[in-house]
């Protein structure tokens with residue numbers, strides 16, 4: 001199967017700092033692809049380039065054969081973004097947000113009505129659709145952000161640490177949403193610094209640190225690299241943590 005997303009030698013420098021260093025990977029339809037790395041690894045910078053907010057210093061990427069450099073307007077039509085920083089208006093309701101962003105995407109009003117209902121149900125905010133966002137919990141805001149990211153029926157959804165600051169119940173709902181979104185054929189790029197999330201969600205994981213890709217593969221592929229080196233067999237997440245330490249000399253969490 002041809003890859004929906006192709007990233008080739010993507011690099012971003014900020015002055016002397018190489019935030020993203022020669023990163024390459026491909027993502028298939030219906031694949032949940034994880035970027036796993038600590039703060040400062042370069043995850044958000046990769047997402048900013050793939051969503052055409054930031055121009056790469058070098059390298060290229062294609063989303064459904066559209067170049068992020070030569071065809072950013074085309075790329076923006078087929079991607080969805082759930083940014084790390086929640087971008088919502090405290091004095092608007094959930095439904096007002098979806099209508100506002102829906103108009104930006106030029107969705108005709110009849111279709112937008114249906115889309116709002118479908119997405120509010122998906123993220124389980126339909127009952128709360130007329131409440132102002134300022135009274136929402138962190139998890140509810142995040143779920144609304146996810147609904148906003150899906151308005152244009154993207155082929156490729158990027159989610160940047162979507163469980164940060166979220167209560168456990170919302171986190172479960174977000175995971176449930178991600179699997180449902182995948183069933184629609186969407187490819188998902190999911191960034192996290194939580195090993196357990198990478199283990200639970202991702203078909204393949206790209207471990208990155210200081211802008212570099214250190215290892216890429218399914219969890220089992222990554223773990224077989226370790227097999228020979230460890231005697232006790234902790235949980236998969238525990239073993240992934242050991243692999244991370246081996247690759248970087250660091251722990252993911254303090």
Ligand SMILES: Nc1ncnc2c1ncn2[C@@H]1O[C@H](COP(=O)(O)OP(=O)(O)O)[C@@H](O)[C@H]1O
Nearest residue numbers: 014017019037038039040041042043044045046
């Ligand atoms: N606009 C910017 N200007 C200068 N440095 C930046 C900018 N954005 C990110 N960086 C730096 O690039 C590195 C990667 O950052 P980021 O992509 O946000 O990492 P992550 O999302 O994995 O935490 C960090 O060292 C960060 O300080």
Ligand SMILES: [Mg+2]
Nearest residue numbers: 043044084160
């Ligand atoms: Mg980030």
